[in-house]
Amino acid sequence: MSQYPQGSPSQPPQYQGAYPPPPGYGAPQGPGGFGPTPPGNGAAVASLVFGLLLCIPLITGLIAIVLGLKGRGRANQIGGNGRGLATAGLTLGIIGVLGWAAATPLVYQAYQSAKANKELASQFVQAMGDGDIDKAASLSHSTMARKDLAGPSEKIRTLGKLKDVTVSGIEVKTSTSLGKQWAVSGKATFEQRVMDFSVFLVDEKGSPKVVEYSFR
Numbered sequence: 001m002s003q004y005p006q007g008s009p010s011q012p013p014q015y016q017g018a019y020p021p022p023p024g025y026g027a028p029q030g031p032g033g034f035g036p037t038p039p040g041n042g043a044a045v046a047s048l049v050f051g052l053l054l055c056i057p058l059i060t061g062l063i064a065i066v067l068g069l070k071g072r073g074r075a076n077q078i079g080g081n082g083r084g085l086a087t088a089g090l091t092l093g094i095i096g097v098l099g100w101a102a103a104t105p106l107v108y109q110a111y112q113s114a115k116a117n118k119e120l121a122s123q124f125v126q127a128m129g130d131g132d133i134d135k136a137a138s139l140s141h142s143t144m145a146r147k148d149l150a151g152p153s154e155k156i157r158t159l160g161k162l163k164d165v166t167v168s169g170i171e172v173k174t175s176t177s178l179g180k181q182w183a184v185s186g187k188a189t190f191e192q193r194v195m196d197f198s199v200f201l202v203d204e205k206g207s208p209k210v211v212e213y214s215f216r
Contacts, residue, residue, distance in 0.1 A: 041082025044071030047089025051096065058100050064093025114182075117208050118167045121184035121199035124210050128153045129162030129188060141178075141202060141209040156215055160191025178202040178211060188215070 047067035053060045068090025075083035120139060127136040128149065136149045156162075167186040174180050182201045187194055200212040 039078040039081060041071055041074050041078065041086070043067045043074055044082030044084075044086035044089065047071050047093065048085045049089070051089040051092025058097055061093045061096030061100065064089045064096065068093055114170050117182045117201055118170055118184055120201065120208055121186070121210070122165045122167055124199055124213065125165045125186075125188050125197055126162060128213075128215075129156060129165075129190070131157055136210075139210055141204055141211040143211065144209075152213075152215065156188075156190070156195065159193055159195070162188060162190055164189040176202070181211070182208065 044067075047064050047070075050060045050067060051064035068086045071082055071086030071089065075081060075086060124136055124139045127133075127139065131153050133146065133149050133153060136153070137144070137146055140149065165186065165188050167184060169185050171183045171185075172180065173183060179202060184199045184201065186197055188197050195215045197216075198214050199210055201208040202211045203209075
């Protein structure tokens with residue numbers, strides 16, 4: 001006789017129709033299961049990037065300001081996400097615009113000063129090559145004696161007519177006994193040879209004057 005109780009063995013519960021739905025999982029989660037991904041704020045990120053790029057005068061600063069304002073507006077719509085980046089970009093953009101606005105007149109002044117010094121040095125070399133000592137003296141510092149112009153002028157005139165003067169560079173030196181000094185260099189083309197020259201200028205009564213020079 002069987003040791004097991006009579007009757008049908010127990011059956012798993014049967015369900016009529018479709019299977020029951022799985023349990024709910026709540027709101028969709030972001031990567032790693034830490035809640036929903038916050039909305040992006042590309043304008044805020046772009047504003048910070050352009051705020052850091054100050055290499056293009058004014059342009060990047062203006063772009064940073066516009067994007068910073070746009071990013072702050074976007075942050076207000078999405079719960080504040082990106083507000084800090086937008087504010088940082090906006091601030092850097094304003095600093096950049098103000099900085100370039102203040103520096104532009106100084107840069108222009110330096111450019112004009114360098115241009116004038118190059119032209120004066122070229123005129124001095126031309127006068128020396130032509131033997132025009134009066135003009136060379138008018139372009140020279142008060143400490144430059146006339147004999148310091150006449151002797152070298154006679155020597156370089158033995159090379160023939162001065163055909164061309166080309167200025168190749170200018171350098172500013174500040175540690176001199178006469179204050180700021182500009183060193184202008186270039187080449188003087190004579191009929192017989194080409195000579196390198198250096199002309200040093202300092203400010204005297206508001207105008208640049210030649211204080212020293214050399215031909216080689």
